[in-house]
Amino acid sequence: MYKTIIAVGLGGFIGSVLRYLVSRLTAGVDFASLPLGTLTVNVLGCFVLGLLTGLFERTGNLSPEFRLLLTTGLCGGFTTFSTFMGENFSMARNGQFMLMAAYLIISLALGFVLFFAGYAFSAKIRL
Incomplete structure (x- = not known):
């Protein structure tokens, strides 16, 4: 149990730091007024x-610990659903309904397409 908790925590730490770095790299980049970092x-x-x-x-x-380090830890720490929802709430509160709709659709569509692409790409990797 402790190995699992440590693995998830380590992955979460790495994922969170990577998320912070991406947000810093994309700060100031305007992509159709969408929150590019998230x-x-x-x-x-x-x-x-x-x-x-x-x-x-x-x-x-x-x-199982290594798998959880990479999935629940790293990917969970790297991605951010709560920030995504907060950004959509802010757009709605500011009356930017078209921008909010575009952000929701783009995020969900790209998310699904890229999940599928990653899954398909995994078949090309020799183990």
């Missing part, structure tokens, strides 16, 4: 989780 980490996280899902299906030699 969009980037969420769709990239979908790709990585899809990739890991495909890889985990093909290999049985990874410990």
Whole structure:
């Protein structure tokens, strides 16, 4: 149990730091007035989780702790659903309903497409 908690915590620490770095790198970049940092980490996280899902299906030699470090920890710490919802709330409160709708649709569509792409890409990796 302690190994699992430490693994998830370590992955979460790494994912959170990476999320912070991406938000710093994308600060000031205007992409159709969308919150680019959150969009980037969420769709990239979908790709990585899809990739890991495909890889985990093909290999049985990874410990459950390592899998949780990468999925629940790293991907969970890297992506941010609560920030995504907060940004949508702010857009709605400011009357930016079209921007909010575009952000929701783009995030969900890209998230699904990139999860699937990551999963498909995993088949190309030799283990």
